Amino acid sequence: MDTSAPSPHDADGYYEYHDHDDAAHLHALGYESEFRRDMSPWANFSLGFTYLSPVVGIYTLFAFALATGGPPMIWSLVIVGVGQLLVALVFSEVVAQYPVAGGVYPWARRLWGRRYAWMTGWVYLVALLTTIASVTYGAGFYIAPFLGIEATTMNVIWGALATIAIATIINFLGTKVLAWAAIFGFTAEIVGALAVGGWLLIAHREQSFGVLFDTFGTGGGGSYFPAFAAAALIGVYQYYGFEACGDVAEEVPDPGRLIPKAMRRTIYVGGAAATFVCLALILAVSDIPAVIAGDDVDPVSTLLSDAFGPTGSRVVLAVVLISFVSCAMSLQAAASRLAYSYGRDDMIMGSSLLRRFSQTRHVPPFALLVAAAIPAVIVLGSYFSANAVVKIISFAAVGIYIAFQMVVLAALRARLKGWVPSGKYTLGSWGLPVNVAALAYGVIAMVNLAWPRTPDVPWYDNWIVLLSVVIVVGVGVVYMALHPAADRSDAPYDDAIPRT
Structure with missing residues (x-):
């Protein structure tokens, strides 16, 4: 299934890379890049x-998943990992042919058309901005204990704003600094995850492996499936990030060959790390029924405190905070490249600013400011209503999945109309079945994300995820009707399907 098409520069199939190939390929796609290929x-x-970020994802949702579905919730990480790998394979074919900054928006533009691409990018941009707010807001709850202060509303807000500021500074320093910061963040997170998980398994293991098949009655005496589906959100929230490899396509040498590899490795390594972290936490929890009953609402903090003591747990918190900053930094890089891509194609109000480029740092400064300012405003809103912020952030995961599946759908439509991927990575005859399977998985995942599970709350809270989708898409439709920039853009579009 993993095949790389030979370079047209060598009839024997041996590929030799030349840096001018990237510029020539991008020029053929209709663009001249201002980025530096320093990544x-x-x-x-x-x-x-x-x-x-397996640490951010698992630590954030572990208590919810364990209380909702018991230890078998860990199997959702395997199931979702396979589903998202299918999506990553489809993306790999697309980015290999269209290695353009911005990710899902330019991909949808070439596969389908301008207005479809506008909506794809709009949904994804809103989802990215709310995800940045979600991640940094979550960091605030770890910054407080790290500093030895109470996690009050204001302390959490200040911690979140500090996280946004650090991530923004790193991004403003340019691609090379961003690349080194990403490597440092990866190293710290993977070493920390292995060290913490290994120590918990060796010195603080309380459960046998058989517990992974014990639901502890979370099914409520009926079918276990609803409980597992709800707990599976830990997996659904975990596996995105691989598309960020393609968002910076103009900053990577030989992107058509290297980015598909990076996407798949993100799934393999990230999924394995997340599963290992989750396994170590489950087997180290001494009283699982207490977590399920709600008596221990923060089992991760309990475990870290018991296993490492005050000093050791603070070191672990430092690693966790590095993971949060790295995650926010990567999200911001993806959001800024998407906003810049919109501006370069003159697709949205404020395009003249969004496409501005710093010739000193080789980054789009105003697009980066958008990726910092809007999440900061959302975080500040929690001072007035934490519940309102939760409602805004509820769109984050489902919005990313919708944008993903809009690209998967566009790829399937184009494939059925005659598109044959022609980049350096192709699936060959596996392309169509993988595409169909990826779309089927995505639809199931989105239904699971939007499914109402809180019948005791007001209806608008019970349906908050679906309502947030309707609002975001509705605002996008109204915007396109009142300000039809998508129809004015003369950048290349809808050229994947062969013309007769």
Whole structure:
């Protein structure tokens, strides 16, 4: 299934890379890049890994997943990992042919058309901005204990704003600094995850492996499936980040060959690390029924305190905070490249600013400011209503999945209309079945994300995820009707399907 098409520069199939090939390929796609290709394959993979961030994802949702579905919730990481790998394979074919900054927006533009691409990018941009707010807001709850202060509303807000500021500074320093920061974040997170998980398994293991098949009655005496589906959100929230490898396509040498590899490695390594962290935490919890009953609402903090003591747990918290900063940094890089891509194609209000480029740092400064300012405003909103912020952030995961599946759908439509991927990575005859399977998985995942599970709350809270989708898409439709920039853009579009 993993095949790389030979370079047209060598009839014998041996591929020799020349840096001018990237500029020529991009020029053939209708663009002249201002970015510098300073991001190595290792850094590109690290960017995707830190965006996926197994530590952030598992630590944030572990208590919810264990209380909802018991230890078998860990199997959702395997199931979702396979599903998202299918999506990553489809993306790999697309980015190999269209290695353009911005990710899902330019891909949808070439596969389908301008208005479809506008909506794809709009949904993804809103999801990215709310995800940055979500990650940095979550960091605030770890910064407080690290500093030895109470996690009050204001302390959490200040911690979140500090996280946004650090991530923004790193991004403003340019691709090379971003690349080194991504590698550092990856190294710290993977070493920390292995060290903490290994120590918990060796010195603080309380459960046998058989517990992974014990639901502890979370099914409520009926079918276990609803409980597992709800707990599976830990997996659904975990596996995105691989697309960030393609968001910076104009900053990677030989992107058509290297980015597909980075995407797949992000799934392999990130998924394995997340599963290992989750396994270590489950087997180290001494009283699982207490977590399920709600008596221990923060089992991760309990475990870290018991296993490492005050000093050791603070060191672990430092690693966790590095993971949060790295994740925010990678998300911000993805959001800024998307906003810049919109501006370069003159697709949205403020395009003249979004496409501005710093010739000193080789980054889009105003696009980066958008990726910092809007999440900061959302975080500040929690001072007035934490519940309102939770509602805004609820769109984050489902929005990313919708944008993903819009690209998968566009790829399937184009394939059925005659598109044959022609980049350096192709699936060959596996392309169509993988595409169909990826779309089927994505639809199931989105239904699971939007499914109402809180019948005791007001209806608008019970349906908050679906309502947030309707609002974001509705605003996008109204915007396109009132300000039809998508129809004015003369950048290349809808050229994947062969014309007769």
